[in-house]
Amino acid sequence: MTLEICFAKDKLNARKIWMLRASNLQLQSDTEIVAVDPTENFIRYYHFLEKEFSRFLIEDSLCSVPSMMDGLKTTQRKVLFAAMEGLKGKKRVDEFAGDVVNKTVYKHGSSHMEGTIIGMAQTFVGSNNVNLLHPTGQFGSRYEGGKDHSTAYYLYVELNDITKFIFRDDDKDLLEFLEEDGKLVQPKWYLPVVPMSLVNGTTGIGSGGGSNIPNHHMNDVINALFKLLRGPAIAEDRNSISLKPGYRGFKGRVEKSTDNERGIKCTIYGCATEISDTVVEINEIPPGKTIVEYRSFLQSLMPDACNRSESSKMKYPTIECFQELHEDENNLRFKISLDKSNMMFARKRGLLEAFNLVRKMSVETLYLLDEIQELRQFDNAEETLTTFFDMRLPYYAARKAKLLERMSNDMIRIDNTILYLEAMDKGEIKQMNRKKLVAKFTEKGYKAIPNDGDSGFDHLINLSCDERDIECLPNLVAEREGLHQRMEEMQKARDIDLWIKDLEELQQKLAEEGVEPQKRKVERTSASSASDKRTRFGP
Incomplete structure (x- = not known):
């Protein structure tokens, strides 16, 4: 029975349930779950499937399906970790891939890592709505769907602002x-201020489930979060939230419908313009189709096309010729000529x-890993957003507590430093060894800071000669007043206020940068004049 559940095509739902039952195995901890004793000559297949094979399937899902928390797969999270911790300025992709492998103990070689880095930096229509890495070089285009990128040696990346x-x-x-x-590597997941699984979309196929989520415009996602954060009744606002897929730089139209049985259905429309009774101009193709693929499609409609099927003749017209007059990959222009009957x-x-x-x-596979790394199915993008909201909001309370703790320690540091400088100026404390200094600080009632060295007074013991100067006192007093004001503001702030502030700053940064895809020239032929008579189809 277990063998059938593991491999039979018609047992997908049973396999999902079987995997969920085994999901309490903490694959990324130090716990070893081993079914095979290397000293034994034989093992029952049941034991192998229940422990070893189930572990493989769960780990495959952890690597192949993105997390709902940060929208990243494991390899992408390793790249982001290495970039945020150590990528200063531009770096060649092949060199950076080596850094990621070493820093995160990646065990599958740098070649696959290079592909992940390139994918996170791509900007053409249909790739990332927001690229986390900033590219320098030819990272691919709509011409071949990103496959036309240069080799990693000639590409450079840096962390996007x-x-x-x-x-x-x-x-x-x-x-x-x-x-x-034995080495600290990337976190289990990051805590972005928006659900990146919706912003950049995601495609991943794991054992027992997969993800196929289209892109959504960042501003649409931010405004939906604003609605939840600022609404008078969150329960009512959840029902009114609607998210429509969108692709950065796409000039066509996207429509979404929801079916209770089949989930989200998206229909993406390109743009076509009727120039005259015998000429049509194509100005946009749907994301997912490359320029090369669409060119091949048009060639298949020519009269001399080989092996054109009868079904193709019933669905598509026969064309006489076409020209490619693209300005660049973001301004497409296919000029198609056909006779009046085919028009x-x-x-x-x-x-x-x-x-x-x-x-x-038809987005039927809305699976993501939740907060506890369990594979979870969502009905639509709106449910993904609200679930992210529910899981993310408590972390703002935790952030507030951490920030107040940090500010409190900074206040102790400043107060202690002021007392120390005044005592030294009056001759109450003189230069002495570490042990005597700690005893003196304790005697005078100075407050120790947790985790500040063994004694809690390293912030005083390690002061430089310039920092021990009494002339630093006015600056310290001013710093204390400013810190006191910030602490009061933080104490008054609500958790949702911190999130709203983050979203407002992100929205302002989006407006400043424009977040527009880079342009790349594509092959073009000589242009022809067009009639002014135009009938527009599409947006």
């Missing part, structure tokens, strides 16, 4: 960093359908 506004440094103390081979056929069918400019997506 906007990444720091998505993954805030203030949340670093809340992260649970994993340990591999009538295209009109009757609809230009968008007739020229294969409609892409339908």
